[in-house]
Amino acid sequence: MGIKYSSKINKIRTFALSLIFIGVIVMYIGVFFRTSPFIMTLFMILGLLFIIASTVVYFWIGTLSTRAVQVVCPSCGKVTKMLGRVDLCMFCNEPLTLDPELEGKEFDEKYNRKKRKS
DSSP: OOOOOOOHHHHHHHHHHHHHHHHHHHHHHHHTTTTOHHHHHHHHHHHHHHHHHHHHHHHHHHHHHHHSEEEEOTTTOOEEEEOSSEEEOTTTOOEEEOOGGGTTSOOOGGGGSOOOOO
16 A cells, blocks of 8 residues: 655645644543633633634645645646645646656655764
8 A cells, every 4th residue: 555645735734633623632631621621721722823823824725825836737737736746736746747757767755854964
């Protein structure tokens, strides 16, 4: 079974969505502590912080998405956004690259990391 990849933009959006659900669940846990207003308030504030963090992540990926390169996927023909040297089509998960050195090579997210000089 191979490694499951997805588009970088979709990964970050999924993370932001999970922050919202975590925040709601944390707030819901706070309801069970109605007899202790301090603990209930603590859980409510913690849940709110998760939701605020989600808002920040959504804002960040929105601004990052405006700088992404739009390309037409050769497989499905839809316009998708690319971040980095390699990325996947948001619709069909086709590996995409704009770097001529990487054409024909097997897809690996490691190509997006900057090489460190030691």
